[in-house]
Amino acid sequence: MKKGLAVVLASGGLDSCVTVAVAHQSHDLALLHLNYGQRTEQRELHAFHAIADFYQAPRRLVVSLEHLSFIGGSSLTDRSIPVSEADLVGRSIPTSYVPFRNANMLAVAVSWAEVLGANAVFIGAVEEDSSGYPDCRKEFFDAFSRVVAAGTKPSTRIAIITPVIALRKADIVRQGVALGAPLHLTWSCYQREDLACGVCDSCALRLRGFQQAGVVDPLPYAQKPSYVNA
Amino acid sequence: MKKGLAVVLASGGLDSCVTVAVAHQSHDLALLHLNYGQRTEQRELHAFHAIADFYQAPRRLVVSLEHLSFIGGSSLTDRSIPVSEADLVGRSIPTSYVPFRNANMLAVAVSWAEVLGANAVFIGAVEEDSSGYPDCRKEFFDAFSRVVAAGTKPSTRIAIITPVIALRKADIVRQGVALGAPLHLTWSCYQREDLACGVCDSCALRLRGFQQAGVVDPLPYAQKPSYVNA
Numbered sequence: 001m002k003k004g005l006a007v008v009l010a011s012g013g014l015d016s017c018v019t020v021a022v023a024h025q026s027h028d029l030a031l032l033h034l035n036y037g038q039r040t041e042q043r044e045l046h047a048f049h050a051i052a053d054f055y056q057a058p059r060r061l062v063v064s065l066e067h068l069s070f071i072g073g074s075s076l077t078d079r080s081i082p083v084s085e086a087d088l089v090g091r092s093i094p095t096s097y098v099p100f101r102n103a104n105m106l107a108v109a110v111s112w113a114e115v116l117g118a119n120a121v122f123i124g125a126v127e128e129d130s131s132g133y134p135d136c137r138k139e140f141f142d143a144f145s146r147v148v149a150a151g152t153k154p155s156t157r158i159a160i161i162t163p164v165i166a167l168r169k170a171d172i173v174r175q176g177v178a179l180g181a182p183l184h185l186t187w188s189c190y191q192r193e194d195l196a197c198g199v200c201d202s203c204a205l206r207l208r209g210f211q212q213a214g215v216v217d218p219l220p221y222a223q224k225p226s227y228v229n230a
Numbered sequence: 231m232k233k234g235l236a237v238v239l240a241s242g243g244l245d246s247c248v249t250v251a252v253a254h255q256s257h258d259l260a261l262l263h264l265n266y267g268q269r270t271e272q273r274e275l276h277a278f279h280a281i282a283d284f285y286q287a288p289r290r291l292v293v294s295l296e297h298l299s300f301i302g303g304s305s306l307t308d309r310s311i312p313v314s315e316a317d318l319v320g321r322s323i324p325t326s327y328v329p330f331r332n333a334n335m336l337a338v339a340v341s342w343a344e345v346l347g348a349n350a351v352f353i354g355a356v357e358e359d360s361s362g363y364p365d366c367r368k369e370f371f372d373a374f375s376r377v378v379a380a381g382t383k384p385s386t387r388i389a390i391i392t393p394v395i396a397l398r399k400a401d402i403v404r405q406g407v408a409l410g411a412p413l414h415l416t417w418s419c420y421q422r423e424d425l426a427c428g429v430c431d432s433c434a435l436r437l438r439g440f441q442q443a444g445v446v447d448p449l450p451y452a453q454k455p456s457y458v459n460a
Contacts (some may be wrong), residue, residue, distance in 0.1 A: 103381050
């Protein structure tokens with residue numbers, strides 16, 4: 001017996017795929033994908049629909065937030081800014097940071113949730129491995145929950161749920177495997193669409209996570225860092 | 231001497247025009263207009279550029295949030311829902327309520343402000359005359375300010391400023407006149423683009439405001455409620 005309907009933000013990546021798997025245990029799914037002019041937009045959209053097909057999700061919405069691209073400020077959307085290579089130790093904000101991206105995404109999700117009568121919005125943000133994006137922190141989501149309570153109809157009750165926020169990447173991989181999530185259908189690379197590059201922030205975090213979980217990443221890579229066993 | 235740059239949300243309506251006038255006193259202007267599939271989108275965009283020209287604002291951004299239209303739920307964007315006539319006494323949420331609209335708008339504004347290095351976002355929301363939109367209340371903007379602090383870079387300081395939130399419509403008209411705001415260039419009607427209808431929520435509030443301020447509304451109307459002197 002499901003607890004009602006949930007809007008789940010699904011990029012097509014590993015973290016959001018596991019988030020969909022968690023949401024699927026308790027809620028009927030309404031899957032939301034947001035394009036924002038990122039370099040790998042088409043590949044991510046393909047992964048989104050593959051994951052949605054896997055879960056037989058009838059409610060899907062794809063929204064363009066292309067303003068995040070022409071506002072600029074990020075290597076994800078502005079091709080004049082190079083994608084920084086992974087800095088898994090440092091605390092600097094990487095060039096892939098899109099200013100206030102998660103607030104834009106959650107605002108769309110809550111609008112849709114209020115219209116659908118959904119009682120939850122799930123988002124696969126990760127705090128520890130987030131490489132310093134300020135809008136991936138629990139503090140941000142707690143503050144956003146208060147905005148939802150203040151800014152929707154009195155009868156609306158929408159919880160913002162971040163099921164993987166406190167997990168390390170290896171734990172996300174393990175949870176995905178435990179829940180039977182279709183990790184082979186996901187896409188994480190920020191840089192390429194044919195083969196994952198293996199060296200951008202996102203690839204490096206993913207590969208290290210699979211490595212630490214003792215699971216072989218099912219995706220092919222153009223190259224792998226030396227610490228990853230083939 | 232200006233205090234820096236401000237992003238000002240400018241719909242082309244009365245409240246946001248006076249908000250631009252207030253912001254202009256203290257800040258350099260970056261004017262942001264958001265289309266969201268509302269019935270009077272083209273007329274509002276025309277008013278936006280006329281007001282921006284009046285203030286000689288070099289920085290302008292027009293963003294489409296068309297998902298607010300196809301998500302639906304509002305008479306402003308869904309032509310199958312009739313625009314409710316004014317209920318200036320009741321406390322019910324009118325059919326023109328677009329779910330969580332102001333959160334979507336503020337999210338765009340803050341993204342742009344962070345990229346520009348602006349230190350303020352001005353929005354012309356009005357609490358008392360807002361006919362019960364939950365995302366027009368001071369409580370909502372206070373909560374959103376905390377989201378901005380939590381979700382932007384540590385070096386970013388962006389204040390959310392609502393200069394007309396506590397004013398009644400008549401006071402907004404008076405302030406606009408006092409600041410020399412181009413009220414003749416504004417557009418408020420939710421229903422028509424040729425002549426203001428005079429009977430929708432927005433027209434009724436506007437006409438009553440001018441009436442109470444003792445100022446003749448410079449716009450032509452298709453009809454006026456009986457309480458308005460010609």
